Amino acid sequence: MSGTEAQGAQVKSAVRTVELLEFFAHRPGMHTLAGVQEAVGYPKSSLYMLLRTLTDLGWVETDATGTRYGIGVRALLVGSSYIDSDEVVTAARPVLDRLAEETTETIHLARLDGTDVVYLATRQSQHYLRPFARVGRRLPAHSTSLGKALLAARSDEEVRAMLPPHPARVTDNTLTDREALIEELHLVREQGYAVDREENTLGLRCFGIALPYRTPARDAISCSVPAARLTPAHEQRIKTALFDARDRLAHATRAL
Template sequence: MSGNVPASTRTLRVLTFLATQPGPVPMERIASAVGLPRSSTYHLLRAMIDEGFVVHLPEEKRYGLGVAAFEIGSAYLRHDPLERLARPLLAQLVAEVGQTAHLGVLHGRELVYLLKEQPPRPVTLVTDVGVRLPATLTASGRALLAALPPAQVRALFPSPETFVRRTDQGPQTLSQLRRLLADERQQGFAIEESHVTAGVTSVASAALDHAGHPVAAISVSFRSDAIAPGERFLLARRVRQAADALTRRLRG
């Protein structure tokens, strides 16, 4: 890379490179990918860490995308096209299952609700459009986290202080979150009961882009006593079908 390339261009190239990786990478790979000397790469990464766009994993000597980078990506996803693609799928889902459905995206460590479709007599929920909740406590947030590389999840939740408690339920450490995400990844959907609101259960599944990265999650929320545990699998399968349909729409 020429020495007269603006710092802003170098920064964007680093972000673009990190976004294409399955997880955090060593500095040497970043320097090679963007054509910078090791010393220049180090100083650039330090500045990006200070602004929250890059996170450093010292034990592994690797660098990955930081929370600020996820916030930028989430802001893009909140634009109209995603909502237009998802809205008819949510409306159809609500008509079939008779429960409230949401579309949500990750915003750093939080889950942001973009759309909400309700049946004629909906359950009162805190999950309205624009509301942010801890991603680890919501079914939608965990469905998205389960589709991220494990190293990126570790970068988002590096310490116990990054976990939030609302109803004394839900994961409180990275090891607890990892086990939960592994189970939910295997079953193809996430489920939470009373983690956000006592007596309310949600199931969710993630929609993926062309590269297999999670873009948004579709969820259904209902009173826990309204649907028997044995019937929740059927509901979760229908939610997964809606998320798969959104995946196909996103991939064109």
Template sequence: MIGQDFPVRRRAVLTEAVLTFPGGYPPLSYLGDAVSDETAAISGVRTVKSADRALQLLEYLIQSPEPRTLKEVTEALQIPRASTYALLVTLQRRGWVDANDNRFSLGLRSLQAAVTAIDLDPTVRRTEQVRQRLNADLKETVHLARLDGADVVYIQSFTAPDRPSALTRPGRRLPAYACALGKALLATREWDEVDAALPQELAPVTSRTITSRPQLRSELEQIARDGYAKEVEENTLGLTCYAIAVPATPRPSYAISCSMPLDALEQEHHALVRDRLLQAAQRLAADVDPHPSYRAPA
């Protein structure tokens, strides 16, 4: 129960959230700046220091391109060496971390967790038939990705037969501003929110990446009007990509894309890919309850 001394505005936001998500707790991102230590205390959820440190360690290893030494992990987490070692040993015993030549990396349990997360993801299940049909009919690579801050994370891909494609492993991250998947999702947000989430400098991924904020804003406005995003060689040279946001309430956080090589493709095929993605968005929108903050595809 929300206490009497809880700020009125936060109480109102939480009440709206409960009504919007009657099946359970809303995501923290929905509550925005109304989320604070006060809300955590009132809901009975407090950060457990040891668990928080263990997760920080796993997140560090997830982002590491190679196995790390005890010294590197200790310096990265900025916690005592003895505590770091105890965490690593505990996680190793449970199978979450592997140790070889005094270097640590993710273990088999981490891989199993990732696979299970994908298998149980409701959006993966909800969009699977649509994505499989796009892949089979268009004979192009189809991706599903999720927005995570200023990046998109690839969740699942169906590759095209006999077609070159970008690296499609689950967990791959790309700047949202540099790919059609990300732009399709950023276009469902207000510019002020997008601007705040993006890094100060839009670093180029390729020579064709848009790095100008005014140009990006203009493109996102056009994407919002069109209902789909397109990029050409902005993250992978030789490839172009079309994408649509997966309709959802209160707003989309997943997107579906179709990527294909630039050479030997007729404009009619580009138009077909675009139209099929728009049709997919309309089909997926049919099972979504409308919400004031959701922009339906045109």
């Protein structure tokens, strides 16, 4: 094998490693070798050797039988390192704390990644009835207030290039027509915030605002509240607090 061919093989192996880790990241739980092979399409023999290598290194774990595979603890270490070293997350911490205190509801900071939003920080609600959330969670942008706020920071043509004509349905309230979503994004640009009307989780409404420290915006903050607890007065308090938090974050991140 020539030097060029060897280099190509190494790059191919690196690509397969990343794709395999992303497969596990998007599909929690344990998977059989056959199930993984069907999903990724690699030759079974090379896939088995790659899984064995990643298992030995701690990036992949197996169950007690050694026949099922899932994401390993080293992936958590890398993810935690990303969060800990991110300047926006660091700058946002006191602002998120204050926003959670002012609204008494669950607060999120998320980043656009392709057609999804990835949660970078969360502050839990003070109420017993509260939405479930975790750092690292990935959700479709079109079904969340965070995602819609970030999509609105792009042109209609960019949104059409990003999303299929009929984005996936998450709940019965999800907008599954791209043109209808784009029409809503016009309103988001006009009013400065986006609303998730139980489009990602039934019984939960969310309000999101994009952060202006970068153009187009890649990060957004949101407030999630059970629909049963949302009154017009509480909704207005949430919106006011979000705009204030956006302005404070714009100031805190002006040098980034």
